[in-house]
Every structure is written in C-alpha cells, then in structure tokens.
Amino acid sequence: MSEKNINVTLKVWRQKNQREEGKFKEYLAKDISTDASFLEMLDAVNEELISKGEDPIAFDHDCREGICGSCGFMINGNAHGPLKSTTVCQLHMRNFKDGDYLTLEPWRAAAFPMIKDLVVDRTALDRIIKVGGFISVNTGNAPDGNAIPIPKTAADEAFNAATCIGCGACVASCKNASAALFTSAKISHLGLLPQGQVEVEKRALNMVGQMDREGFGACTSTGSCSASCPKDISLVNIARMNRDYMKASFSKKPEIHAGDGA
Amino acid sequence: MLSFIQSTVGKKYLMGLSGLIWAGFIFGHMAGNMLILVSPDAYNVYGHAIVSNKILLYGTEIALVGALVAHVICAIFLTKQNRESRGHRYAMNPNGQKAASFASEWMAIHGSVILVFIILHLVTFKYGPHYETTVDGVVMRDLAKLIIEVFSQPMAVLWYLVALVLLGFHLTHGVRSIFQSFGLLHPAYQPIIRRAGAIYAVVVAGGFISQPVFVFLTRAVAA
The missing domain is CATH 3.10.20.30 (Beta-grasp domain)
Incomplete structure (x- = not known):
C-alpha cells in the first residue's frame, strides 16, 4: 500500500x-x-x-x-x-x-439549532418520526419468510427507502432546508409494505404536519438532497409523500370515539 | 382543505397547478403568434378571431389572472418561509454533483423578472396604441403594425430575448417539478420527465424568440 x-x-x-x-x-x-x-x-x-x-x-x-x-x-x-x-x-x-x-x-437550518462548532441538534427529525414513523400493530416475532406475500419490487423500494440513516445531509444541502427527502423516505419505507398500509393516510398527515411545524422549508425539487444523500435516497419518495398527503387531505374521515353515540 | 393549503406540500400543489395553467397557455400563445411569420394580415385575422369570442377571451383571462395571483402569492409565502428555514447562510454553496441547477436555484428571481415582463408586455401590446386595418372588408385592430413598430427597436428585441431565455429556465424546472409536486414521479419514467421539462422549455422559449428576431431582421434591417 x-x-x-x-x-x-x-x-x-x-x-x-x-x-x-x-x-x-x-x-x-x-x-x-x-x-x-x-x-x-x-x-x-x-x-x-x-x-x-x-x-x-x-x-x-x-x-x-x-x-x-x-x-x-x-x-x-x-x-x-x-x-x-x-x-x-x-x-x-x-x-x-x-x-x-x-x-x-455545520449543517445549517433553522430547525437544527447549534450545539457547538460542527455539531447541531437534529432532534427535529426524531420528532417527525415520533408522530408517524412507525406501525402501531403488534407484529409479534419475526414471521416465516414469505408468510405475508410482498411483491419483490415493493420490498426493494421499501428497503431502499429504509436505508436512510437520518443524518440530515438532505436538509443541510437543500437551499430551503427542507426535510422532504428524509420524511418521504420514512413514509415510503413503511407505506410500501402491507403492515404499514393501514396507517398510510394518518402517517402522511402527521409527519408532513410535524415537518412544517419544525420549520423546515418546502421542496423546490432541486435534487440537491438526493445528490448529497449518503444512501442515494430517490426523489421518487418525495412524489409518493406528496401523493399520500394529497389523498389523505381530501379523504380525511372523522374518527369515531366511544360515547359519540354510534 | 385549509390545512392542505397551509402545508408546504399543499402550496406546492397550488404552485404546480397554477404553473400548469400558464405553461399550457403560453404554448398556445406561442403557436398562434407564429402567424406573424406568415403575414401581418394572417396575424391580425387570428387576433381578431380571439377577441371576438368573448367567452373564450374572458374565460381565459379570468383563469390566467387567477392562476397568476395564486402562483405569485404562493411563491412569496414559500420563498419567505424557505429563507427563514435556511437561517444562517453558508460561507460556501454546494458545487459539482451536489449543487442545484441554475434553473431550480433561482426560480424566485427569474419568476420575478417574468412577472415584470408580463405586466410590461400587456402595457406594450394589449393596452398599447390602437391601430386599425381592414382585412376582407372587416375592420380590426392592426396589432401586427404595433409588433413591427416595437420590434424594430433593438433594445426591445434584446429585452424580449433576456425575458424569454429566463422564461425558458423557469419552464425547464417548473414543468419537470410539476410531476414531482403532484406525486407523479415514478422510477420508470423519471428520465423522460427530466427531459420533458427541457424540451418543452426549448420549444416554447425558442418559438417565442423566433418572433421578435424574425420581425427585427425582416422589417428593421431590411428597411
């Protein structure tokens, strides 16, 4: 060497x-x-x-x-x-x-407060996960392989989205400090799989809502995020997030609670 | 519904929708105006046919003004929000493979120039001097005469060239991004969409640019 x-x-x-x-x-x-x-x-x-x-x-x-x-x-x-x-x-x-x-x-974004030198506080991303980056059903132990049939293409796309390590490079690179790539990767990785389908609308509404509340900017689709992503997360995920969010916004149904007279 | 418009994603849908209306309109505008290359009479007859059809005229005008207002208001909100989201600016911007394209990076800037251009363009032509001509016994506005008058001035041609090139950049990014904002991006046709924006921009901006250049070369230089 x-x-x-x-x-x-x-x-x-x-x-x-x-x-x-x-x-x-x-x-x-x-x-x-x-x-x-x-x-x-x-x-x-x-x-x-x-x-x-x-x-x-x-x-x-x-x-x-x-x-x-x-x-x-x-x-x-x-x-x-x-x-x-x-x-x-x-x-x-x-x-x-x-x-x-x-x-x-350091990463510069209003939603990433400075801690010291090159270290910033990225817990805003954790809070986005907290409102929808999960599935609520108990999935139990690891199931037998192929017990739930999932198309290979869906599994591949979900896996690619799941490789997001949440480093925040997408936010840092975006001229608008948008967290669209991060949020959409999480939305895709769960939403593409049957276990995640159940909450797909609620997830989109909650996670996009939290992303906005944290003060991240809007997506201008410059593609800088994806180009800087160490895991090559695709812009296609942002399109899926937008689609999910639009569908969820226009088909939102009221939740019925016990004692509502139903 | 209200929370949809208030969200960043919702505003982007609105930007895309209003942009789409304009992108569609300017293609028709460009294609129709190509008649100036045929003859002043052909152009005047075409223009007269449009203004004579009040439903088409006012319908289009309402749609365009509405879309423009929505587009500009959303753009102002988004640009302001995006600046605030960035917070502290970088000493160095991304470069090489990780940089944003000129078209996408400066949407607000060329957008603003285009807005000024649209206003001046309406003042110059729509609300400009009213000449009249008679074609086949029908009295109509001689817009072709005004066009020739305006585009005989090199500075006017130059300003149109600058504005139309910027419009081209705006369209390159805009048309491509509509697919992204509307959630229509798919791996299979991602490369086609990428090219579609550029091709559309070249066709529209190129078509428009040919008109003042043609008028200038045939009328002003030849005269």
Whole structure:
C-alpha cells in the first residue's frame, strides 16, 4: 500500500454555543496519511489542539462505518464532502490533494439549532418520526419468510427507502432546508409494505404536519438532497409523500370515539 | 382543505397547478403568434378571431389572472418561509454533483423578472396604441403594425430575448417539478420527465424568440 502524507488547511466554523457568535478559524492539518478518514484527520488536529491546551473541534460521530447517521458537516459547501453516496466518516484523505484549503461548516437550518462548532441538534427529525414513523400493530416475532406475500419490487423500494440513516445531509444541502427527502423516505419505507398500509393516510398527515411545524422549508425539487444523500435516497419518495398527503387531505374521515353515540 | 393549503406540500400543489395553467397557455400563445411569420394580415385575422369570442377571451383571462395571483402569492409565502428555514447562510454553496441547477436555484428571481415582463408586455401590446386595418372588408385592430413598430427597436428585441431565455429556465424546472409536486414521479419514467421539462422549455422559449428576431431582421434591417 503506497502511503503518502499530505498537509491541508482547514477553515473551521467555531461556535461555543447557540447564544454566542460563531466565526471561522484556520488550522493546519500537518502530515496526514492519505489512508486516514476525514474524521481521523480531525482527530489528529484535535490531539494537537488538546496538547496545546486549546478547545478541540466538536463534531458528531459514532460508528464510523457509514451506517449510523451521526456524522456529517459541510466540506467546501458539500454535505459529507465531494464524493457521492458517502458519509464523511467514510471519506478518505486520498480524495484530497496536498495543500488543499477546506471550509468546514455545520449543517445549517433553522430547525437544527447549534450545539457547538460542527455539531447541531437534529432532534427535529426524531420528532417527525415520533408522530408517524412507525406501525402501531403488534407484529409479534419475526414471521416465516414469505408468510405475508410482498411483491419483490415493493420490498426493494421499501428497503431502499429504509436505508436512510437520518443524518440530515438532505436538509443541510437543500437551499430551503427542507426535510422532504428524509420524511418521504420514512413514509415510503413503511407505506410500501402491507403492515404499514393501514396507517398510510394518518402517517402522511402527521409527519408532513410535524415537518412544517419544525420549520423546515418546502421542496423546490432541486435534487440537491438526493445528490448529497449518503444512501442515494430517490426523489421518487418525495412524489409518493406528496401523493399520500394529497389523498389523505381530501379523504380525511372523522374518527369515531366511544360515547359519540354510534 | 385549509390545512392542505397551509402545508408546504399543499402550496406546492397550488404552485404546480397554477404553473400548469400558464405553461399550457403560453404554448398556445406561442403557436398562434407564429402567424406573424406568415403575414401581418394572417396575424391580425387570428387576433381578431380571439377577441371576438368573448367567452373564450374572458374565460381565459379570468383563469390566467387567477392562476397568476395564486402562483405569485404562493411563491412569496414559500420563498419567505424557505429563507427563514435556511437561517444562517453558508460561507460556501454546494458545487459539482451536489449543487442545484441554475434553473431550480433561482426560480424566485427569474419568476420575478417574468412577472415584470408580463405586466410590461400587456402595457406594450394589449393596452398599447390602437391601430386599425381592414382585412376582407372587416375592420380590426392592426396589432401586427404595433409588433413591427416595437420590434424594430433593438433594445426591445434584446429585452424580449433576456425575458424569454429566463422564461425558458423557469419552464425547464417548473414543468419537470410539476410531476414531482403532484406525486407523479415514478422510477420508470423519471428520465423522460427530466427531459420533458427541457424540451418543452426549448420549444416554447425558442418559438417565442423566433418572433421578435424574425420581425427585427425582416422589417428593421431590411428597411
């Protein structure tokens, strides 16, 4: 394996917390192995900062395998960096050149309040899940394979939508900070399957309603979300969400409760 | 119903529907106006036939004004909401594969230019100087004379070129997005829809552009 070390200059957004003003600060990442991941490079920079008694750069991360959805920030304006279908933890320094100048910014959206530096609060996405990103029936133990017949195409589409890791890159990349791709992925992954069909209308109404209440913008279908998505979630999901929401809005029936005289 | 219109998804349906009305209208407008390339008389007869049919005329005008008002109001609300949703702006915008297209990124800007254009266009022609002519014994408005007068001025032709190119961009993104907003996107015909917007935009904008250019070249330069 040909190992090569490079130097890159980082211009990083530093902000102590929501209340204080943030600003960019430059750091030199020296002698970085091209086999290092982007986060390992930041680890090295942080080691140096800590040894100098300075505050290390805060960034979210967990599995570092591209599957948990914790990491993510903007590198030169692109969510998760320049590569497609990649989380920033799976982005390696071999994709950069010696002497590169990299601007690191946190996800920016009114619905994602600043926590610190490159870390933002993405619980708005959790609250969207909370109002409809589930099925209420008890599905019991894992059923026998093919006990419930599901067309292969539906299973494939549902699975593709289910690969969304909720990292928030779609919101960060969207010029409107819209959460349409995220919300629609969740709506699709449940709605395409028979167990999720029962609540398909209620789910669309609740999740779209919550998405709007959280202050995410509208979808302009620029496609930036899908292009930045580490899991390549398709825009077709947004179309399905719009369709479900429209159908649900015009066919909404009143719920009958006990004691209503029925 | 009210909550549907208040939602981002509902407003997008309304944007799409009102945009669709205009997208359909301008195709007919462009195709009909092609008669200016045939002869001033043919154009005047066509125009006279339209204004003589009051039901068609007022029906179309009401639909268009209604759609335009809905489109603009929704656009204002959505643009304002979208700006607020973004909050803090980025120091650097997405680039390369992850960037939004020029057409989609600047919808509000070319939309605003197009709105100004529509108003000025109506002032220039619909409410402009009233010339008269007689074709086959029928007295009618000589709109062709006004068109030739206006498009003999290079600056007017240039302004129409700019506005129509922007209209083309607006249509490229708009027509394609209607399918998305209406929930009609499907993997099987996603590539066709993608191209359909661009083709429609080129046909409409190209057709329109040919008219002032033709008038300018044949009338002003030849004269």
